[in-house]
Structures are given as structure tokens and as C-alpha cells.
Amino acid sequence: MQIGISDQSSLMYALQKLEFLFRFEQPKIKLKINSNTYKDATSVPNNVIKKENITTPSDTNANKTSIFQHSKHNNESNTDTSTKQNDEEKLIVAAQNDVKAGLVPRAARLEFSNTDPYELVAIPKRDAVSGKFGKGDFNFLKLKKDHSSRPLWICPGSAHIILEAFSPIADQAIDFLIAISEPVSRPLNVHEYKLTPYSLYAAVSVGLETKDILDVLNRLSKVPIPDDVVAAINQCTVSYGKVKQVLKHNRYFVESTHPDILQRLLKDPIISGCRIVDSSSDTNKSQGKNGLLTFSAPKPDELSIAGKQVNQMNVDISVDISNQNDESSNKLENQFNVDLQQQVNDDNIDDPEEDDVYAFEVAPNQVETVKKRCNELDYPMLEEYDFRNDTINPNLNMDLKPITTIRPYQEKSLSKMFGNGRARSGIIVLPCGAGKTLVGITAACTIKKSILCLCTSAVSVYQWKQQFLQWTTIKEHQIAVFTSDQKEKFSGDAGIVISTFSMVANTRKRSYEAQKMMDFLHQREWGLLLLDEVHVVPANMFRRVVTTIAAHTKLGLTATLVREDDKIDDLNFLIGPKLYEANWIDLAIKGHIATVQCAEVWCDMTPEFYREYLKEQNRKRLLLYVMNPRKFQICQYLIWYHQNRGDKIIVFVDNVYALKAYAQKLKLPYIYGGTSQQERLRILHQFQHNPMLNTIFLSKVGDTSIDLPEATCLIQVSSHYGSRRQEAQRLGRILRAKRRQDIGFNAYFYSLVSKDTMEMFYSTKRQQFLVDQGYSFKVITQLEAMEDFEELVFKDKQSQIDLLHTVLLANESDSRLENEDTNADENSTTTGEQSGQKARAKKHASTIQSLSGADNMAYMEYNNGISSRSKLTGIDVRKGRGPILPTGKGTSNSEERHPLFKKHFNK
DNA sequence: GAGAGCGTAA
């Protein structure tokens, strides 16, 4: 295999793509990069290379130059006249010729033919990430003597941690790393994690102390922990997680084991202004030193989580190793296991400081103010709810049914939540189909107070209700549903209300019933606020729910803790730290969710379509690449192929026009936003129970608000830009499928991409989340058997051209239709209501734009072509997003931050 | 039960 590379961004891309290949095929090949040869390509960890800043593990001493140094070197001195250089230059020239020949879009992807899948050709892209490479050469870090038995590399400067996931003690290390750091990428053999202020905040919040983190990290690391990383850990853990907001006997306390920190906070005028100086005295507490209240600390293992088999409540950085078979590694594992566990136990039991906690009381109506101020002072408050001592709020008589048991990872995530006998607020991340709902329900059954549960759609509201009834002993009258068409209240003192975000967050005028219901929600104190699909909470409207609802604990659940904007970090302070995150592949391997075979199918554009594509503007382009007859055929073929295998198939087409066209052409039912509720249910029922109907077409409705039956195959024809979340959510639709475990892979995920179009750019971006979770996408460029398939649609040229005309006409008739609408609107709307006028004006404007003829201007076309081309070629030129400052944090504070993190913050 | 209005995703 040869890779021709002229600049570093190509190199990075090539290596990323290579890694997909390796995971899929595990070829025994030689990977030759510049002058360094790695003996076995599979041993070159993707992440190590990708992140440019450490040397390859295998040859730290043998080879003094890292590949990145080398590539930087090449970049700087083109006068180097070694033969290797010449070879490379030849490749560059060849690549440049390709660019001249107009093959640039193709160059956006690495290509490999069917005959030789390992021949890769990378073609130069613009020099967008120059300077990123070659900065880090960590040869100076001394390897520990016994480094081979330790699984971690820690990079100075970026605080990235590389884990050898094939190490015998990887499982323990993973548990620990998940607790202290943010997973960046977790493919099969090498994982990459990143320490961030938030991740350390989360670590502290589940009970780890600075000492634990540094000790364990040091024990697992092949190199000594770099000084700047130590400093950063110290700095973050020194203030984070030390202060807690506790609601006790319906009084709010700011609590800490460190009295000096409370004193420091009280020096702040805002906080001290919110303080209630103790009036009554109580047997339960005493006026301790410094005028602070003193309580005895909660004992860690008094509480058992509902549904849990064994009562083991330690902060869980050790895992059960009983099912490991490898004899030789067992001893080592045990040693680490004991050490890790010991580490944490020591702190929980022997530290005398832990026996007492100090607190001061704040006025209930000032809690938000104090919380905000604490964030600003860099002492974010954790929220904890001592629910067992809450005598004011009535208990809810509810339990898990005896037959309900929870899985180990669910238990683990809950043990983070209830680790110290109280309920902590935070976020639990589990893949779709892994039982998020049950985690939420178990948490509810543990707290046993009134529960408010919020979902994104009315459909999932009813699902939650049904799940509550299924898993717990709760009575029907104790659950109330609050949606636009059903406004119930529960009877009795305590109960469950399930509603939607938009229902509760609504700021517009409410109907009388809805207002009464909202009053009901506001008056109450909720033991637990369950937030399903918590990644939507940072949205402007939705984020208000967390402050308007008086809840003692907030538990956020999601499968995809990503957003394409930068608001995801806000969750740390809106809800709480991320308590647990499961790895998708890991759960698949353990059999909890389905194993999925992912493939990206490249569909050639027919010449006619491509010609039009190059001419058209954005909107029509989309339609052209979606309606590409080749794609049509491939879709048809895949459906046919999988139907014959007995699969249930869901086809996603985002564009409604295309959705209808596809479904009607292939004579299959489809559901989109306009489909009535009854029709939806009818189609879904048929799909589920009728063996003759094995395929349905869905638009974006399928992403969130449909209770989809089990499917085993998923074909994505078109999608919304580069949404990682959408891709992941769609994949999640087939993770429940487990009944075909006898076959090697039991679920299939195809993404159809029209070659050489914008779609390829988006597709790569979309896959990123899943790739980070360890999924690999196989690229299929040809379906050989397809040509023999007789019923193939659009087989002859004429029908393809007809289709093209229909598509082009569809566009025009669409805009004509819009125009007519506008006219009709103008004629009919005679009463001059203000809002109506506004709306009309807006609509009018858009119509003018699309009819103005700008679409057809030659120069526009040309410009557009250029810009989209550079988009295509410049994969990953966007700068990465670093963590964002917590809300309300002043710039002065960020300057005090450790430089290692400041760098990220200032991005 | 349709449609206006607004919000969300990106």
C-alpha cells in the first residue's frame, strides 16, 4: 500500500480512513509513512497518530523522529533531495494533475477499488491545518521500566490520554478513565480520552479526590504524569465538587467538608446576603466552628438501589473480574483491582475529615442566585438530595416489580448517582435500546417521591407511562399525563407527572386547563426531575424548565450527548456532571444491544444528473443527489436483498418529495409529518405484524417521535446535513434487534451517498459520533450482483432522463405553487391583522428571492461551484470546538485557569 | 381537525 501525501491534513485524513479499514479487515500489511515503517499496520494506533502529539509506542527509542516531525520537516524544506522525497513529489504531481483534471471532489475521499481494497490514493487538499502537526514530540518522557504492563499514555500540553484497550487491565482502566475524563474516541483497540475541567468536576462529584486521581493515573501510566497535567488536575479538583447544595427538611444548605471554602464563599457579598443565620437549634446539628453548622457525613453504603442484586455502593472504579478467563492476566488484574478499590475505600473510611460536614443555610428563593455566584467563583455547587431524611415531601409508594432486574451497566450508572446515600443530579449516557428508561424508572423507585418526567414528544410521554406501569408497582391513578390533549393530575399526595418540554417551557398564552396544570407543577416540590433526551435542554426555550421547576434532583438521560452547536457544555451547570457514559461497541460485545454492520454505499451520479447538479443551486442540488437514479436502484436492490434474508427494513428519506417518489415508485408505504396519527399506527402495525410488509419509508418523523417497532436493517437515503446526532439516533433504531444473534452480524445500517457531491462531505461528518463510539463504516463502491437484478427501476437511459425532467419540473412547480399561495393569501386576507401581515410579508420575501432569477445567473453558479468544491476538498478544516466557559463565568476567572485548559477555553 | 405561530435541528 502506498499513500501519496503532500500535506498534513491529507495525512490526518488518510490515517483516519485507514483506521476504518483496519478495524474492518485487520489486514496484515505494512504501513509505510515517509521513512518510518511500522511492522504491522494494525499496531499503529489511530489515535496516537491522529493526535500527532506523541510518538508511536513501539519505537520511542529506536526511531528518534516521529512521523509528524518528519512530515513537518518535509513541509518546511522542499530542497531535500532524497529519493523518498522524489517519490513523494511524483505522487504530489500526480495528485495535482488530478486536481487539474477536475477530480477534486473525488479527492475528498480516499478511494479504493474492489480489486485491491488496500490501495489508497490521497490527494492534496488545501493547507488548512498546517502547523497542527509536529508540535508535540514526547520522546523526552521517560518510559517506566514496566511500561508494557501499564495501559496508558498521557500527553502533556493537551491532557489527552491514550489507552491500549487490548491491555489485560483495560476494563479497570476504562472505568477509571470514564470517571475522570471525556471519551474522545473509542474504537476497538486504542481509546482516546481527554481531561477537561468538566470531566474532572464530574470525577470529583462522584467522590474521587485529587489524590485518588493522581495515584491511579500514575499507576496506570507508562510515563510519569506530565507536570502540566498534574498541575491542571490539582487546580481543577481543588475547587470543583467541594461545595454541595443540599435540600434537607426542605431547607437549602450549602455544604462542604472543607470549612475554609465555605468561609471563602461567605466573604462574597452576594452569597452572604443570601444566607440565613440560624435561628432555631436542633438536636441534629450543632453550631460548629466558625459559625458554620456541622452535620455528620452520610455513610456510603446504607442505601440499596431498587432492583439491584448485590449491595455494593463503593465509588466504582473497579469492576467484576470473575468472568475473565485469561489466567496469566488475572494476577495483574487482581493487583490493580485491589489497589484501585483500596484507594477509594481508604478515603471514604479512614479520613477523619469525612466524618463531619459543614454547612450554612440559604434562603430558598435565593438558591439560584447562590448557585450562579458559586459558578462564577469557580466553586460549582453539586446538587444532592438527602431524600431519605426528607420528611416534608410525602413518599410515593412505588417499587420495581420483583421480576424487574437491572443490568450491570445500569446498576453502575445508578451507583454513581446514589453513591453516597443521597441522590446526585447529573447525566447518564446510554445508547438507544440499552434501557435508559429503566434507569430513570429505577432512580424514581429509589427516591420514592413525586416525579416529574419530561420528554421531547407526546408519543414518548405515553411510552414512559406505559413503561412505568410495566416495570413498577405504581397504580394507574398515580401517573398523570400532561400533553396538549390530556391534562391529568394524579390523586393522592405524591405521584408521577409525565409531560413534554414544550408543554412545560411554553411561554405563550396557555389554555385555562394548561395554566391550572402549570400551577400544579409549580406549587409542588419534586423529588426527581427526569429529563429524557437531555441534549435538547440547552435549547433556549427548554433550558428554562430546569429553573422553573422546583426539583431536588435532576437526572438527564440521553444516547447522544452531542449537539452541532456549542451548548452541550451548559448541561454541566444546568443539570449536573455526566455521571456515566457507556460505550456502544462495548455493550454490543456483551450482547446488550445488537451488533451493527455499518456501510456507506457510494452511488455514482448518472452523467445527466451530475451535469444538472453542477449547474444548480443548493436546494435543487439536494434533490438531484437524492433522486439520483443509481441511488434509487441501489436502494431498491438493498431492500430486495434484505427482504429475502427476512429482515425488517426501515428506509429514511429526509426530503419529503423524495420520500414520496421513492416509496411510490417501489410501491411501499411511507410516513412523514403530514401522515395522520391513525394512518401512522395502521402502517406501523402492518409493518410489525404483517409478514408481507417488511419495508417502510420514513421521513424525519422517524428520528424522534415514532414508537418504531423492531427493525433489523436500516437504509438511509438522505439526511439532514451533518447531524451526528441524527445518524446516531437512526442507528439506535436497530440496536434493539437482537433476535438474530445466530448470524455474525445481526443488524445492518446503510448510508447511501451520491458520489462526488456535497453529500460525501456531510456523510463523513455525520459518521463521526459513531466512529468515536467504535463503529466502522465499510465503503461499498459496487454491488456486483445488482446488474442481474431484473426488476431494477430506471434501467434504461430514457427513464432516467424522464426522472430528471420530473425532478427539475418538481422544483419549478414547487415555486409556482408557492407563488400562487402567496397570491391567494393576499386576496383572501382582507382583515388587516398584524401578525397575519407580518407572516405574509415574510413569505412574500422568500418567494421573491426564489423567483428573482438569481438562481440562474452564470456567475453565481460559478462561485457556488468553487465554494462547495473547497468545502468538499477541505474535509475537517473547521477548527475543533474546545469546551466553552461555564455560563456566567467572568473573563477574569478564565485567566486564572490553568494554562493547559485556558488554551481550550480561549479557542 | 385544520392551520397559525413558534420553536428545534443544523
Place this chain on the structure above:
DNA sequence: TAGACTACGCTCTC
């Protein structure tokens, strides 16, 4: 850096 765009959801009103 904001913006381009489309589809869809929910709620309310009539």
C-alpha cells in the same frame, strides 16, 4: 461568525 435551508413537533384557536 452568522447564516443558508427544510421538515417537523407542539400548542392554541377557531
